[in-house]
Amino acid sequence: MKEKITEALKSLQDRICRGLEEIDVKAIFEEEIWTRNAGGGGRTRVIQDGNILAKGGVNFSAVEGPMPAELLKTSLGTDSSTNKEDLSFYATGVSIVLHPNSPMVPITHMNVRYFEMSNGEWWFGGGIDLTPHYVIPELAKDFHLRMKAVCDRFNQDFHKRFKNWCDDYFYIKHRNEMRGIGGIFFDHLNSSDSSALAKEQLLEFIIAVGDSFVPAYVYQVSKTKDLSFGEKELYWQELRRSRYVEFNLVWDRGTKFGLQTDGRTESILMSMPPTAAWAYNYQPETGSREAETQQYLVKGIDWISI
Amino acid sequence: MKEKITEALKSLQDRICRGLEEIDVKAIFEEEIWTRNAGGGGRTRVIQDGNILAKGGVNFSAVEGPMPAELLKTSLGTDSSTNKEDLSFYATGVSIVLHPNSPMVPITHMNVRYFEMSNGEWWFGGGIDLTPHYVIPELAKDFHLRMKAVCDRFNQDFHKRFKNWCDDYFYIKHRNEMRGIGGIFFDHLNSSDSSALAKEQLLEFIIAVGDSFVPAYVYQVSKTKDLSFGEKELYWQELRRSRYVEFNLVWDRGTKFGLQTDGRTESILMSMPPTAAWAYNYQPETGSREAETQQYLVKGIDWISI
Numbered sequence: 001m002k003e004k005i006t007e008a009l010k011s012l013q014d015r016i017c018r019g020l021e022e023i024d025v026k027a028i029f030e031e032e033i034w035t036r037n038a039g040g041g042g043r044t045r046v047i048q049d050g051n052i053l054a055k056g057g058v059n060f061s062a063v064e065g066p067m068p069a070e071l072l073k074t075s076l077g078t079d080s081s082t083n084k085e086d087l088s089f090y091a092t093g094v095s096i097v098l099h100p101n102s103p104m105v106p107i108t109h110m111n112v113r114y115f116e117m118s119n120g121e122w123w124f125g126g127g128i129d130l131t132p133h134y135v136i137p138e139l140a141k142d143f144h145l146r147m148k149a150v151c152d153r154f155n156q157d158f159h160k161r162f163k164n165w166c167d168d169y170f171y172i173k174h175r176n177e178m179r180g181i182g183g184i185f186f187d188h189l190n191s192s193d194s195s196a197l198a199k200e201q202l203l204e205f206i207i208a209v210g211d212s213f214v215p216a217y218v219y220q221v222s223k224t225k226d227l228s229f230g231e232k233e234l235y236w237q238e239l240r241r242s243r244y245v246e247f248n249l250v251w252d253r254g255t256k257f258g259l260q261t262d263g264r265t266e267s268i269l270m271s272m273p274p275t276a277a278w279a280y281n282y283q284p285e286t287g288s289r290e291a292e293t294q295q296y297l298v299k300g301i302d303w304i305s306i
Numbered sequence: 307m308k309e310k311i312t313e314a315l316k317s318l319q320d321r322i323c324r325g326l327e328e329i330d331v332k333a334i335f336e337e338e339i340w341t342r343n344a345g346g347g348g349r350t351r352v353i354q355d356g357n358i359l360a361k362g363g364v365n366f367s368a369v370e371g372p373m374p375a376e377l378l379k380t381s382l383g384t385d386s387s388t389n390k391e392d393l394s395f396y397a398t399g400v401s402i403v404l405h406p407n408s409p410m411v412p413i414t415h416m417n418v419r420y421f422e423m424s425n426g427e428w429w430f431g432g433g434i435d436l437t438p439h440y441v442i443p444e445l446a447k448d449f450h451l452r453m454k455a456v457c458d459r460f461n462q463d464f465h466k467r468f469k470n471w472c473d474d475y476f477y478i479k480h481r482n483e484m485r486g487i488g489g490i491f492f493d494h495l496n497s498s499d500s501s502a503l504a505k506e507q508l509l510e511f512i513i514a515v516g517d518s519f520v521p522a523y524v525y526q527v528s529k530t531k532d533l534s535f536g537e538k539e540l541y542w543q544e545l546r547r548s549r550y551v552e553f554n555l556v557w558d559r560g561t562k563f564g565l566q567t568d569g570r571t572e573s574i575l576m577s578m579p580p581t582a583a584w585a586y587n588y589q590p591e592t593g594s595r596e597a598e599t600q601q602y603l604v605k606g607i608d609w610i611s612i
Contacts, residue, residue: 032587046586054587174565174574238581245582246575249555250565259480259556268480269552272584275544276551279580280352280361281338281572 004186005114005203006062006092010043012059012112012210013094017045019214020058020098023221026051029058034264039065039089044267047098048274052105052221056098057270064090067117070261088118092208093126095254097271098217103237104227106132106139106180106220107244109271110213111254112206116160124202125187127162128213129170131180134233134241134289134297137306139223140181143216144303147184150212154205155195167299171245177297184209236290238277245276246253311420311509312398316349318516319366319400319417323351325520326364329463329527332357335364338490340570345371346396353404354580358411358527362404363576365412370396373423374569394424399432400516401560403577404523409543410533412438412445412486412526413550415577416519417517417560418512430508431493432515434466436478436526437486439546440539440595441602443612444531446487449522450609453490456518460511461501468492473605478553483603485553542584542596551582 017029027050035041042061047053067087093113100107112126130143144163151158166185171178189195189202197205248255248271258268284290323335333356341347348367353359355395373393406413418432435473436449450469472491477484495501495508504512554561554577564574590596 048586055584058585174569174571242578242582244557245551249552250562256556260364265480266587267586270586272548274585275581276548277454277581278361278575278578280354280363280576 001199002090002092002114002116008203009062009092009094009112009114009210009274010060011261012207013043013045013058016096016110016210016214017058018049019218020053020056023214024052024219026049027053034267036065036264038065038068039063042264043094043265044264044270045212045221046270050101051223052100054099054101055270055272055274057096057267058265059270060093061095061267062090062092064088067243068261070257086118089115090117091115096213097140098275099241100221102225102227102231103133103229104224106130106224107241107273108213108220109219110210111284112210113233114203114206118200121186121190122199124206125183125188125189126206126209127166127169128209128216129166129180129181129183129185129241130218133237133293135181135302137296139220140296140303141306143183144221146212146216146219148304150208151184153208154197154201157195158186158205159171159184164300170247171251172243172297175243177243177247177294178299179244179297181301181303235277238275239279239282241273242276242278244271244273248272248296307505308420308422309400310397314369314418314509314513315398315400315418315516316366317494318513319349319351319364322400322402322416322516322520323364323498325363325524326353326399328356329520329524330356333359333407335607341397342369342371342405342570345369348570348573350570350576352568352576356407358406358408358531359427360405360407361576361578361580363402363573365573365576366399367401367573368396368398370394374567387524392424395421396423397421403521405547405579408531408533409535409539409546410530412436412530413518413547413579414523414526416516418516420512424437427496429494429496430512432490432512433472433491434476434515434519434522435472435486435491437546437550438526439485439543439599441599442530443602443609445462445526446609447587447612448525448603449487449489452518452522452525454610456514459514460503460507463501464492465490466512470606476553477557477605478549479543479557481549481552483549483600483604484605485550485608487602487609541583542590544581545588548582550577550579554578567589 029045029047030044032044040063043060047056067089094209096110098108107207108130109129149158162184169185333353335351335353338350346369351364353362373395402416404414414436416434420430422428454465468490472488475491
């Protein structure tokens with residue numbers, strides 16, 4: 001089964017890269033194959049200086065080996081009584097972050113992953129979320145409708161649960177704001193979940209999530225890429241990109257874990273924006289579009305009913 | 307005694323701000339007074355868009371209250387058997403990060419601090435370090451000579467210990483490189499230290515460290531501010547600034563602790579550069595000044611004998 005999952009994720013990476021190259025027209029992905037000393041490796045695909053995309057990556061990895069001590073400590077969901085020192089793990093996934101050139105086009109992130117341990121425990125995780133520099137409610141609604149559609153194909157409870165989970169996860173605690181307008185996020189999903197989906201179905205679910213990514217983003221790009229902007233919007237984009245940096249380096253479990261356990265730094269940090277800016281105590285003007293966007297960066301907005 | 311230490315640190319902040327305003331000529335510090343819900347507060351002083359300094363802060367704070375659980379967990383040096391739930395703490399310090407405009411002028415950081423707990427345990431910590439975008443060995447030597455001079459006034463072993471401690475602390479593990487050329491760093495310094503200095507002397511020591519900061523940086527600025535640079539050097543500066551971001555958000559204990567325990571975000575993140583850039587897998591040209599600088603970012607260089 002793990003071979004099947006791995007192959008499904010590799011094909012997903014291929015489809016997504018082709019889809020994104022079609023959006024961008026100009027840039028193509030450059031591939032780098034890497035191996036991990038302790039076992040496994042990956043295919044990092046990076047796009048830079050494109051027509052639409054300033055910097056982005058679509059990474060596939062499949063790594064394995066003895067369970068790193070840090071992985072046990074950060075309690076990746078197991079309460080098993082197995083002697084954890086003898087455990088080995090296998091983890092595979094596709095991970096994407098795209099930073100567009102235009103401040104009017106949202107940043108986006110997608111990740112789907114599978115994890116198993118030698119004691120038989122396994123689970124899936126993943127999600128997609130959107131980080132507009134300028135929130136446009138109709139576009140946020142379209143994005144969430146698509147996330148709901150893919151969830152509903154598998155379980156009627158998924159969307160509500162995974163939308164809320166996303167709001168909780170992509171939250172920049174020290175700024176008291178969300179990273180963006182959310183989407184869906186899930187983790188530790190296995191057959192003992194309340195949805196009781198079989199492993200095969202959960203695989204289908206994460207692949208369906210993955211395949212919903214390009215069309216959802218194509219729509220966002222098509223509606224925003226020709227919007228005009230100037231210096232003000234570009235500076236705001238820089239400030240928002242720095243919040244993205246803060247979230248990923250301070251709060252994102254995957255990033256922190258990867259950097260602290262000798263992961264492949266360049267692959268992990270492909271999520272960093274091409275540029276970013278910090279200003280002391282910056283406050284957007286009351287009533288500005290920037291202030292409006294900031295007001296939307298809160299948990300619990302029902303974008304579908306907006 | 308804690309009042310005396312607090313007053314000494316406040317005066318230090320004043321002297322340093324005056325000294326830096328003299329260097330910069332154009333910019334002056336703006337002060338913000340803040341209070342902490344759980345007890346205490348601070349004086350954040352920020353300089354932006356100066357002649358020499360692009361962005362910087364000289365912060366004083368004195369906070370107190372019940373020991374936060376996170377503070378106990380991160381083992382701030384206590385092995386006491388006191389019932390830790392009843393502990394309260396008092397912490398005061400001055401913390402500085404300066405980001406210059408010119409890529410030829412180094413970034414610098416200084417911090418001196420005092421911490422005590424209601425069980426009677428107390429210690430001092432601090433340090434100064436320099437992060438040039440272009441390492442110039444003679445200037446690195448001057449900086450380390452000054453650090454040695456201030457250490458030697460108090461204990462002949464301090465400089466070697468604190469220089470090595472600095473090399474170990476300001477190390478970007480996931481990049482396998484130091485943040486800059488180091489300096490001195492020390493923590494948990496009290497009278498049971500091998501130096502056996504009395505509390506009064508340790509206070510004098512941290513104030514002497516603090517007072518060595520401005521002259522040391524003035525010298526760096528005077529020797530680098532008129533060096534010419536172009537687009538290439540400015541881009542390299544952006545890339546190096548992003549390493550500064552990575553160190554502070556991923557590895558710096560003070561920053562991580564502050565952000566995760568509801569510290570004053572804007573004061574903590576005054577250490578962020580005004581701008582930064584990330585490029586996938588950037589490698590400076592072999593033999594370039596950028597590559598040369600990178601080669602200097604390793605532990606254990608004896609800058610004084612270079």
